[in-house]
Ligand SMILES: O=P(O)(O)O[C@@H]1[C@@H](OP(=O)(O)O)[C@H](OP(=O)(O)O)[C@H](O)[C@H](OP(=O)(O)O)[C@H]1OP(=O)(O)O
Ligand SMILES: Nc1ncnc2c1ncn2[C@@H]1O[C@H](COP(=O)(O)OP(=O)(O)O)[C@@H](O)[C@H]1O
Ligand SMILES: [Mg+2]
């Protein structure tokens with residue numbers, strides 16, 4: 001601990017993220033339980049700051065990674081949340097979902113996977129039916145890069161080959177799965193798992209399949225849009241079984257080597273016990289999660305415990 005019985009968490013976040021995550025309610029609650037949250041000054045070298053027991057970050061770029069490495073060299077006991085390499089994997093929509101395909105968790109009732117998808121990395125692929133690798137329309141076109149920029153969230157729902165020609169590669173084409181217009185967001189904070197529901201795109205009925213115009217959208221679950229599903233479908237939707245969600249979350253946490261993330265889960269309308277993981281986000285908007293102050297503080301305390309136990313000499 002940096003001070004007697006206190007645990008210091010340095011945070012390095014973009015302004016917007018800092019405002020949404022580091023709310024006075026979190027800082028106060030954490031402080032009352034022995035956790036001090038300290039803002040890292042991004043205009044000063046990281047090695048000159050602290051010492052921190054843990055560093056919480058959502059910044060990218062080689063410079064930042066180098067700063068973290070240097071800090072770790074100087075303070076080998078620091079806990080970095082999370083490893084830049086592990087986070088990097090989520091910045092590509094193919095490597096991100098590979099972690100789901102590699103998972104070995106099983107459940108007798110529920111099954112899961114990812115939608116069929118294919119990458120189009122060159123403009124000439126988009127006019128080539130073979131490059132579709134057997135994908136069926138409609139498809140969602142997603143920018144391959146998922147780096148948190150507005151551009152990386154710009155999606156379109158495409159109904160035919162003509163719709164593909166307007167895309168800007170590299171994009172991932174992913175089969176659209178009818179899922180009753182409701183998405184489940186599963187928040188992971190270390191061992192803690194919380195599943196909530198949000199509105200999503202409505203199902204595409206059979207008779208709309210040959211509609212020609214593509215539908216563009218962005219961050220649909222955060223919008224009050226008319227393109228979302230109806231209120232009653234949303235209110236009536238049941239959450240997936242808790243045990244299934246917990247096992248999936250644990251498997252992903254271990255496979256990804258990450259402690260702070262959420263993933264988007266949809267339930268296939270055609271097979272009510274089959275789920276698809278469609279997106280994984282590093283350090284999402286936790287302030288929208290119920291009781292985020294206590295959940296995050298409990299997480300920091302678990303890190304403090306871990307650090308204390310690794311510093312305790314083993315008795316002979
Ligand atoms: O801004 P918020 O609170 O909506 O959080 C965003 C998340 O929304 P959610 O909490 O899941 O509804 C959002 O999740 P989705 O992509 O909407 O599933 C991302 O995690 C986003 O980070 P980034 O832009 O991908 O780096 C998150 O953005 P940042 O806050 O990290 O910039
Ligand atoms: N394969 C899919 N089938 C059906 N709906 C999807 C699919 N992929 C994405 N969506 C919808 O599009 C939204 C945005 O896609 P997502 O991959 O989560 O991107 P982002 O990283 O911008 O959140 C999802 O929240 C969901 O509503
Ligand atoms: Mg998403």
Ligand SMILES: [Mg+2]
Pocket residue numbers: 146279280281
């Ligand atoms: Mg995302």
